[in-house]
Amino acid sequence: MQFMLLFSRQGKLRLQKWYVPLSDKEKKKITRELVQTVLARKPKMCSFLEWRDLKIVYKRYASLYFCCAIEDQDNELITLEIIHRYVELLDKYFGSVCELDIIFNFEKAYFILDEFLLGGEAQETSKKNVLKAIEQADLLQEDAKEAETPRSVLEEIGLT
Amino acid sequence: MPAPIRLRELIRTIRTARTQAEEREMIQKECAAIRSSFREEDNTYRCRNVAKLLYMHMLGYPAHFGQLECLKLIASQKFTDKRIGYLGAMLLLDERQDVHLLMTNCIKNDLNHSTQYVQGLSLCTLGCMGSSEMCRDLAGEVEKLLKTSNSYLRKKAALCAVHVIRKVPELMEMFLPATKNLLSEKNHGEILHTSVVLLTEMCERSPDMLSHFRKLVPQLVRILKNLIMSGYSPEHDVSGISDPFLQVRILRLLRILGKGDDDSSEAMNDILAQVATNTETSKNVGNAILYETVLTIMDIKSESGLRVLAINILGRFLLNNDKNIRYVALTSLLKTVQTDHNAVQRHRSTIVDCLKDLDVSIKRRAMELSFALVNGNNIRGMMKELLYFLDSCDPDFKADCASGIFLAAEKYAPSKRWHIDTVMRVLTTAGSYVRDDSVPNLIQLITNSVEMHAYTVQRLYKALLDDISQQPLVQVASWCIGEYGDLLVSGQCEEEEPIQVDALEDEVLDVLEGLLVSNLSTPVTRAYSLTAIMKLSTRFSSVNRIKKVVSIYGSSIDVELQQRAVEYNALFKKYDHMSPNIAVITIHATNSTEADMTEFVFQAAVPKTFQLQLLSPSSNVVPALNQGSVTQVIRVLNPQKQQLRMRIKLTYTHKGSPVQDLAEVNNFPPQSWQ
Numbered sequence: 001m002q003f004m005l006l007f008s009r010q011g012k013l014r015l016q017k018w019y020v021p022l023s024d025k026e027k028k029k030i031t032r033e034l035v036q037t038v039l040a041r042k043p044k045m046c047s048f049l050e051w052r053d054l055k056i057v058y059k060r061y062a063s064l065y066f067c068c069a070i071e072d073q074d075n076e077l078i079t080l081e082i083i084h085r086y087v088e089l090l091d092k093y094f095g096s097v098c099e100l101d102i103i104f105n106f107e108k109a110y111f112i113l114d115e116f117l118l119g120g121e122a123q124e125t126s127k128k129n130v131l132k133a134i135e136q137a138d139l140l141q142e143d144a145k146e147a148e149t150p151r152s153v154l155e156e157i158g159l160t
Numbered sequence: 161m162p163a164p165i166r167l168r169e170l171i172r173t174i175r176t177a178r179t180q181a182e183e184r185e186m187i188q189k190e191c192a193a194i195r196s197s198f199r200e201e202d203n204t205y206r207c208r209n210v211a212k213l214l215y216m217h218m219l220g221y222p223a224h225f226g227q228l229e230c231l232k233l234i235a236s237q238k239f240t241d242k243r244i245g246y247l248g249a250m251l252l253l254d255e256r257q258d259v260h261l262l263m264t265n266c267i268k269n270d271l272n273h274s275t276q277y278v279q280g281l282s283l284c285t286l287g288c289m290g291s292s293e294m295c296r297d298l299a300g301e302v303e304k305l306l307k308t309s310n311s312y313l314r315k316k317a318a319l320c321a322v323h324v325i326r327k328v329p330e331l332m333e334m335f336l337p338a339t340k341n342l343l344s345e346k347n348h349g350e351i352l353h354t355s356v357v358l359l360t361e362m363c364e365r366s367p368d369m370l371s372h373f374r375k376l377v378p379q380l381v382r383i384l385k386n387l388i389m390s391g392y393s394p395e396h397d398v399s400g401i402s403d404p405f406l407q408v409r410i411l412r413l414l415r416i417l418g419k420g421d422d423d424s425s426e427a428m429n430d431i432l433a434q435v436a437t438n439t440e441t442s443k444n445v446g447n448a449i450l451y452e453t454v455l456t457i458m459d460i461k462s463e464s465g466l467r468v469l470a471i472n473i474l475g476r477f478l479l480n481n482d483k484n485i486r487y488v489a490l491t492s493l494l495k496t497v498q499t500d501h502n503a504v505q506r507h508r509s510t511i512v513d514c515l516k517d518l519d520v521s522i523k524r525r526a527m528e529l530s531f532a533l534v535n536g537n538n539i540r541g542m543m544k545e546l547l548y549f550l551d552s553c554d555p556d557f558k559a560d561c562a563s564g565i566f567l568a569a570e571k572y573a574p575s576k577r578w579h580i581d582t583v584m585r586v587l588t589t590a591g592s593y594v595r596d597d598s599v600p601n602l603i604q605l606i607t608n609s610v611e612m613h614a615y616t617v618q619r620l621y622k623a624l625l626d627d628i629s630q631q632p633l634v635q636v637a638s639w640c641i642g643e644y645g646d647l648l649v650s651g652q653c654e655e656e657e658p659i660q661v662d663a664l665e666d667e668v669l670d671v672l673e674g675l676l677v678s679n680l681s682t683p684v685t686r687a688y689s690l691t692a693i694m695k696l697s698t699r700f701s702s703v704n705r706i707k708k709v710v711s712i713y714g715s716s717i718d719v720e721l722q723q724r725a726v727e728y729n730a731l732f733k734k735y736d737h738m739s740p741n742i743a744v745i746t747i748h749a750t751n752s753t754e755a756d757m758t759e760f761v762f763q764a765a766v767p768k769t770f771q772l773q774l775l776s777p778s779s780n781v782v783p784a785l786n787q788g789s790v791t792q793v794i795r796v797l798n799p800q801k802q803q804l805r806m807r808i809k810l811t812y813t814h815k816g817s818p819v820q821d822l823a824e825v826n827n828f829p830p831q832s833w834q
Contacts, residue, residue, distance in 0.1 A: 013218055019288060021255045028220070045519045046483040075455075076488055077448035078408045081398060103175075104168055106218065107211055110247055115280075118319040119287040121357050125405045126395040129350075133312065137243070137277045144239040 001079070001120035002054060002069040003030075004113070006102065009063055011035045014102050015109055019120040038067055048076050061087050063099045086116055089130055111137065164197055165190075167211045174219070187221050198229055206233060207244045214248055227252050227259050234266045239278065242270070246281045255291035264294050271301040276312055279305070283313070287320035295324040299331050306338040311350040318342070318354035322361045332362055332369065343379050349406075352383065356409040363416050374417050377424045381431045384410050388438060399443045411435070411452040418460030425461040432457055436469055447477070447485050451492070458496050471496065471503040478510045483519050490514060490525035497532045508533050512542070515549045520556075527557065531564040539572040543582060551589050558593035562586050566598060576609045580616050588623050591630025599635050606640060611779045614647040616640060621648055621663055624671055629680045635688045638675065641668060642692025646699040646775060646793050650746075665700045669693065673709055687720050694728045698795070699775070701744075707732055743804065743828075745794040749782050757782040757812040757819075762792055765807045771797035782812070804828040 006015035013031060022030070037051060038058050049056045051069075057079040058067040066083045070076070087097075089112050094101040102109050115133050116124065124130050165173075170190060177183035194209045202209075210229050217223035230253060233245025253260050263285075270282035283305065286298060302324060305317035325332045339362070342355035359376070362369040387402045387410075396403035414432075418425040435453045440446040450473055457470040477489030493511070497504045511533065514526035527549065534542045543565070550561045565586055573579035583602055587594065606616050620637035628634055641648060648663050675681050675689040690713060697706045710732070713725035751757050760780045766772050777792040796804060806828075810821040 013220075016218065016251075018254075021289065021291075023256055042518075044483075046487045046521060048484060048487055049521055073412075075408055075412075075448060075452050077444055077451050077484065078405065080484070081404060081445050081448060085398075104171055106215065107167075107244065107247060111243065114247075114250075114284050114288075118284050118316055119323045121319050121322065121354070122405055123315050123319055123354055125353050125403050126350075128395050133277075133280075137239075137280075140239045140275070140277055141243065 001074070001082075001117070002071065004069075004117075005031060005034065005065075005067045006109075007031075007035050007065050007067070008099060009039070009065070011039060014064060014099065015106060015113070017110070017113060017117075034067065034069075035065075038065055047080060057083070059083050064102065082117075082122060085122075085127065086113060088127060089116060092127070092131055093134065164193060164205045164209055164212075167208060167215065170212050171215060174216075183219075187216050187219070191216065191221070195225060198225070203236070206236075207238075207241045210248050211244050214244075214251055217251060223252055227257060231259065231262055231266070234263065234270075239275070242278060242281055246285045250285055250288055254289050255294075260291055261293060264297050267294070268298055268301060271298065271305065276310060279313055280316055283316040283320045287316070287323045290323060290327065292327045295327045296331070299324050299328070299334060303334055303338055306335065315351045315354040318351065318358045322358055325361055325365065329365055332366060335362070336369075336372075343376060343383065349383075353403075353406045353409060356380075356406065356413050360409065360413045360416060363413065370416065374421065374424055377414065377417055377427050380410050380414055380417075381428055384414075384431055384435070388435060398445045399440075401440060401445050401449065404445045404449055407435075407449050408452045411449070411456050415456035415459050418456070420461070422461055428456075428460070429462060429466060432462070433466055433469065436466075436473060441476075444482065444484070447480075447482075451477075451488050454492055458492070458500075467500060468503055471500055471507070475507040475510065478507060478514065483517070483522060486514065486517070487519070487522050487525070490522060490529060494525060494529050494532070497529060501533075504529075505533055508538070508542075512545050515545060520554065523553065524557065527553075527561060527564070531568060534568045534572060536572045536574075539568065539574060540578075543568070547582070547585055547589070550586065555593065558590045559595055562590050562594045562598070566601070570605075576612050577615070580606070580609060580612050580619075584616075584619055584623065587630065587633040587636065588627070591633035594632040596632075599632050602632075602636050603639050606636070607643075610776065611781070613640075613644045613776060614650075614778050617644040617648045618663075621668070621671070624675075628675060628678055631682050631685050634675060634681065634685050638672065638685070638688040638692040641672065642688075642695035644776070645692075645696045647778060649700070650778075650791060665696075665702050666705075669696070669700070669702065669705060669709075672696075676709075676713070683718055683720060686718065687724060690721055690724055690728075694724075694731075697732070698773075699793075743796040743798060745796065745828075747792050747794065749790040749792075749810075750786050750788075751782040751784055752786050753814070754784050755815045756784045757814050760790055760810070760812040762790075763809040763811075764794060765809075766796060767802070767805060769798075769800045769802055770804070773797075 002018075002020045004015070004017045005013065007013050013035075016027070016031065018027060034051065034056065037049070038056070041049070047057055047059055054069045055072065055074065055076060056067060056069055057076050058065055059080060060066075066087065068079055068083060070079055090097040090102070090109060093108070093112055094105070112130070112134055115137075116122065116130050124133075174183060174186050177186055190212065194213060197205060197209050206229055210226055210233060213223045213226040226248065230245050230248035233241040234249060236242060236245065249263060253263060267282045267286055270278050271286075273279050273282075283302070286294065286302070290298070302317050302320050305313050306321060308314055308317070321335050325335070335358070339355075339359065342359065343352065359373055363373055384407065387407055390402055393402055396406070398404050401407075414428050418428055432453055435449065436457070439449050439453075441450065454470040454473050457466050471493075474489045474493050477485045480486055480489075490511070493504055493507070511526055511529050514522055515530065517523055517526065530542060530546060546561065546565055546568075550558060550565065553561060565582065569579050569582045573582070583605065606612070609616070617640045620640050623633060624637045645668060648668060649665055651662070672689045672693050676686050681689070690710070693706055693709055697703050700706070710725050710728045713721050714729055716722045716725060747762060749760065749762065758781050760777075760782050762774075762777065764772060764774065773795040775793040775795070777790050779790050782788070782790050798804060806825045808823050808825060812819055
């Protein structure tokens with residue numbers, strides 16, 4: 001996979017994961033063009049299209065488009081399953097996920113994606129294991145936060 | 161200074177903006193606050209500020225001033241900081257940035273961190289966007305982690321190694337020892353997927369690695385078998401299929417290992433047949449596996465039965481309700497149509513049906529595949545479908561479709577008439593989409609179809625009467641009228657059903673002049689029609705009219721037209737004295753015997769002071785029993801106004817034998833040469 005984009009039906013970007021090195025300008029250009037192309041597709045069309053020298057696989061879930069760019073030798077049908085798996089992970093994590101969850105917790109959406117895919121390939125094919133890892137990392141974050149909570153002055157000098 | 165606002169708070173605020181300008185104002189304000197916070201080197205809120213910056217970056221605003229802050233976050237000991245820091249690095253610190261390399265040391269430390277989730281963060285970052293130098297520096301650490309017993313880290317290290325190999329292929333060798341027991345049963349299958357991906361990458365890049373890893377084929381076959389046979393494994397299950405992601409990757413690796421190798425191909429034959437027949441096809445996931453299986457069967461040295469099985473799977477895919485499945489079927493069939501032509505031919509009618517599909521990509525593939533399947537046997541039927549498709553398809557397709565039809569027609573045309581009719585049909589239905597080089601090619605085709613000249617020019621003329629907007633059609637038509645205008649006005653036609661065209665010289669000139677003045681005509685078209693008009697001066701009698709038209713264009717704004725007109729005018733002046741002395745003779749040849757005269761050629765010779773021009777005959781078959789005639793026009797230039805004498809020679813084939821006849825004609829009426 002070369003990149004994955006999530007965007008709304010109005011063309012607003014909600015997540016962008018790039019697995020190839022490109023300048024900011026190029027990324028913006030690609031995003032703009034691709035978003036336009038995908039939004040122009042009619043419901044009766046298939047989920048695949050050829051764009052530049054890449055294969056684009058996209059699927060709409062409620063108000064969000066999930067769009068991946070894969071290479072010639074990659075399997076389009078299994079990419080649809082990859083997208084679906086990511087949606088399932090988000091759904092399990094947020095509990096009936098909707099676009100607002102992704103907007104307000106975009107960093108978590110990235111963390112989940114980075115626990116599922118690495119360098120554009122799936123690192124873990126068990127749903128349970130991905131969610132477990134995220135859970136553990138979140139706990140670690142909570143512990144770290146707690147450790148940082150400012151203690152009272154009395155606590156500081158050891159009087160309580 | 162008050163605490164910087166929280167991330168969710170900022171997101172909420174920005175979303176209340178009603179205009180782009182309002183949003184920009186909010187963003188600028190917050191960025192200013194963040195900048196000053198950064199300047200104060202505030203450790204507590206750095207994480208929060210960078211997170212906000214990343215949000216604003218996603219909205220499209222510049223965030224480069226946060227790059228160094230990401231580095232500081234990565235270097236922090238707090239897990240929260242590292243999480244956001246690495247995320248920021250992946251979004252803002254790609255290898256094109258100057259500060260990218262500054263990450264190297266932090267990543268190195270974190271690769272050896274005591275907490276696996278920190279190690280995971282650094283592996284992920286390195287594996288997603290590490291530059292070549294960074295990969296070089298840290299490959300050793302990755303290799304170490306590839307050998308750890310911690311499967312959580314090992315799978316990440318495997319994919320990180322894939323990235324390292326992609327960036328620095330020379331480093332591939334160093335990962336070889338670690339691959340030794342990647343596929344072994346001891347791993348409880350947790351790292352199988354990433355291991356297979358790593359092995360695939362190495363085999364794709366190096367023929368040596370490929371030969372080395374061929375010995376893994378039996379093991380891979382076994383793993384695949386277990387997956388298919390194994391019972392319900394809810395963790396890795398998708399719609400009742402065990403770990404489809406792993407199945408697909410194994411099939412892909414088998415494809416690479418089996419290609420060009422008899423032994424490996426044979427070793428995987430059974431399992432491929434098993435997967436092909438046993439996989440559940442009701443959902444996309446099963447079809448994804450079947451698709452990969454088909455690709456593998458077609459690429460390795462599989463036995464013919466297996467290949468037919470694969471093509472039949474694709475044939476079934478074509479009938480699937482799911483358009484995605486139909487799409488991949490057509491793509492795969494396109495890849496195999498050369499090598500397994502006959503097997504694919506069996507599905508021709510289904511493929512042709514896909515021309516009517518609503519999806520643009522499916523239509524295109526169906527069109528390409530249809531052209532690949534056209535042959536001498538099915539040309540008539542296929543062409544009907546393709547012409548129908550040409551009528552109704554999107555403008556984007558018309559050029560390619562037209563070219564494809566021309567090519568197919570050239571290769572497999574069952575008759576000249578069919579060929580010309582097909583060409584005409586394309587020109588009249590998609591004339592404006594035809595490629596520029598088609599015009600000279602078609603003119604060539606028409607020139608070579610000697611016996612079709614009259615038919616062709618009459619049909620083209622009729623088409624012009626209907627529509628002069630399609631330029632390639634108009635150009636070919638103009639050229640033909642210029643060349644065969646005499647056949648046009650004579651009304652003769654060798655075909656059984658004549659076109660019923662009543663074309664008088666003046667009407668024809670009206671049409672051509674109409675092209676010259678029409679707004680629809682391009683400059684190229686105008687040039688064609690002017691030349692055609694000029695050529696008719698030697699075929700028609702209304703020379704004065706033609707001269708007038710040509711002289712008008714001597715002052716045309718279009719330089720090309722002007723030049724032509726001026727040159728034609730000069731020609732007229734030069735040969736002005738010729739005109740009254742040209743005798744136009746039309747011969748009619750008829751045949752009252754019971755057999756046709758074929759390969760009929762009329763030749764004539766005149767005394768030295770005369771000049772002779774023979775125009776092309778209407779045909780070279782004189783039908784038996786006076787059922788038709790061959791017409792031919794002879795123009796004789798007689799500058800010295802001498803009595804016209806002519807020697808003629810007829811050659812033809814009659815009842816299988818060649819015949820030659822010589823004669824002298826001396827009884828031309830005096831008006832013809834005085």
